[in-house]
Amino acid sequence: xxxxxxxxxxxxxxxxxxxxxxxxxxxxxxxxxxxxxxxxxxxxxxxxxxxxxxxxxxxxxxxxxxxxxxxxxxxxxxxxxxxxxxxxxxxxxxxxxxxxxxxxxxxxxxxxxxxxxxxxxxxxxxxxxxxxxxxxxxxxxxxxxxxxxxxxxxxxxxxxxxxxxxxxxxxxxxxxxxxxxxxxxxxxxxxxxxxxxxxxxxxxxxxxxxxxxxxxxxxxxxxxxxxxxxxxxxxxxxxxxxxxxxxxxxxxxxxxxxxxxxxxxxxxxxxxxxxxxxxxxxxxxxxxxxxxxxxxxxxxxxxxxxxxxxxxxxxxxxxxxxxxxxxxxxxxxxxxxxxxxxxxxxxxxxxxxxxxxxx
Numbered sequence: 428x429x430x431x432x433x434x435x436x437x438x439x440x441x442x443x444x445x446x447x448x449x450x451x452x453x454x455x456x457x458x459x460x461x462x463x464x465x466x467x468x469x470x471x472x473x474x475x476x477x478x479x480x481x482x483x484x485x486x487x488x489x490x491x492x493x494x495x496x497x498x499x500x501x502x503x504x505x506x507x508x509x510x511x512x513x514x515x516x517x518x519x520x521x522x523x524x525x526x527x528x529x530x531x532x533x534x535x536x537x538x539x540x541x542x543x544x545x546x547x548x549x550x551x552x553x554x555x556x557x558x559x560x561x562x563x564x565x566x567x568x569x570x571x572x573x574x575x576x577x578x579x580x581x582x583x584x585x586x587x588x589x590x591x592x593x594x595x596x597x598x599x600x601x602x603x604x605x606x607x608x609x610x611x612x613x614x615x616x617x618x619x620x621x622x623x624x625x626x627x628x629x630x631x632x633x634x635x636x637x638x639x640x641x642x643x644x645x646x647x648x649x650x651x652x653x654x655x656x657x658x659x660x661x662x663x664x665x666x667x668x669x670x671x672x673x674x675x676x677x678x679x680x681x682x683x684x685x686x687x688x689x690x691x692x693x694x695x696x697x698x699x700x701x702x703x704x705x706x707x708x709x710x711x712x713x714x715x716x717x718x719x720x721x722x723x724x725x726x727x728x729x730x731x732x733x734x735x736x737x738x739x740x741x742x743x744x745x746x747x748x749x750x751x752x753x754x755x756x757x758x759x760x761x762x763x764x765x766x767x768x769x770x771x772x773x774x775x776x777x778x779x780x781x782x783x784x785x786x
Contacts (some may be wrong), residue, residue, distance in 0.1 A: 434485075438561065443587075447562045451756050453500035454500075454504070454683075456496050456500040457471045457497065457500050457504065463504075463594075467691050468501065468504050471760050472500075472756075473691040473744075476494065476497055476498070480494060481498060503525075508525065508527075509525045509563065512525050515530075516584040518585075519533070519581070519585040523583025523586075529587050529620070533585075538616060542667035542668075544667050544669075545664070545667065545670040545754040546572075546660060547670040547671045547674070548661045548670065548672050549675055550673075550675065551674075552565050552567075552675070552676055552677070553676075553677045554644060554648075554676060554677070554678060555678075556678055556679065556680075556684060556686065557681075558644070559648050559676075559678045559738065560647075560739070561646055562645050562646035564641055564642065564644065564780065565641070565644065566642075567640050567641075568637070568639055569640055570635060570636070570637050571636065571660075572637030572662050573638075573662050574632060574633070574634070575625060575629070575633060576630070576637075576664045577638075578628060578632060579633075579666075580633070580662060580666045581625070581632055581665065581666045582624065582630045583622035583623055586623045587620045588620070588621065588622075588705065589619065589621075590614050590615035590619055591594045591614070591624070592614035592619040593612035593615060593619065593665050594646070596612070596619060597612050597615060597618060597619040598612055598617070599611060599613065613706070623631075631665065632662070632663075632665050633661075633662050640656075640707045641705050642656065646738070647740055648741065649676070649679045649741075650676065651675065652676045653675050653676075654676070655673055656674065658670035660672045670699045687748060689737050689738040689739070689747025690738075690747040690749070690750060690752070690778065691713075691736070693710075693750070693751055694751075694752050694756050695703055695708070695710060695719075695751040695753055696756045697721055697756065698756060699754050699755060699772075701721050701725075702724075702725045702726070702755045703722050703723065703724065704723055705723035712733065712736045712749055713728065713736075721749065725753050726755070727753060728752060728756045729753040730750055730751070731750070731751045732748050732750055732766075733748060734748050737749050768777060
């Protein structure tokens with residue numbers, strides 16, 4: 428029986444960017460939307476505080492920790508001055524101490540440090556023809572530019588320090604000289620203060636990371652087909668959005684089956700008697716075995732179709748077909764009985780079988 432399997436082959440690796448967690452978001456801690464009113468925030472706080480209060484949960488460390496987070500969230504979201512800064516800067520508002528003057532400098536710094544989208548990445552994955560017909564999965568070990576774990580991709584700690592570009596003057600410098608007029612420092616926008624640069628990533632918010640990602644490859648892919656994974660490319664600079672990851676497929680050649688578009692072609696050996704008298708033969712396909720009726724008098728090269736037994740269409744149309752090319756096989760050993768049968772067959776031919784063969 429013909430075997431329609433081929434060995435699996437390896438694939439190339441690229442990096443993978445992990446998403447920043449929002450598990451400590453104060454609104455999520457209290458279970459309220461960002462549009463919640465002051466009364467809704469207070470009501471949610473009281474309910475959770477009663478539920479997780481240490482007096483209600485003696486000796487429960489997890490309840491105690493959650494009670495502390497609930498208190499911290501309520502302290503910020505119930506404060507009419509702190510809440511707007513938290514809405515604007517998130518956890519960075521705490522780093523600047525909810526100070527409005529520092530917030531002004533921080534806004535100027537963020538305007539100067541424009542975020543940039545991360546690069547798109549591409550890697551090739553080699554699969555067998557059988558996997559291209561049925562679809563498959565690959566688990567990739569990925570190494571690529573990801574968000575800095577220390578500053579969460581922002582490039583700074585949030586702590587305001589003397590601007591390193593202008594040394595606190597707020598004015599642009601060139602060659603040690605301070606420009607007059609409107610020469611505003613491009614880093615701090617004239618405030619003289621800027622968030623402290625993250626020492627782990629050097630200020631760009633990017634750090635190499637390693638992780639694993641499982642990719643689903645749909646049925647019907649060709650060599651050169653690309654599977655797009657949105658947001659799984661390189662991390663953006665200064666907290667910008669990540670790029671996309673493209674998985675480019677390479678379908679390995681099969682030792683028995685050749686592919687043309689969505690159609691498959693297989694040379695099918697048949698015996699002399701099957702070709703002469705007809706009969707039923709078992710044929711392997713990627714979807715399972717089928718029975719094929721060989722018509723009497725079939726010659727080598729006769730094409731027979733198995734409808735729908737080809738490759739599924741990537742565009743959602745009808746699948747391709749599988750074409751079988753009959754190949755009449757004579758016995759390999761010429762015994763006396765075989766010779767006698769061959770002589771009998773020779774007398775059945777009407778004239779020279781090559782009489783029309785001219786060049």
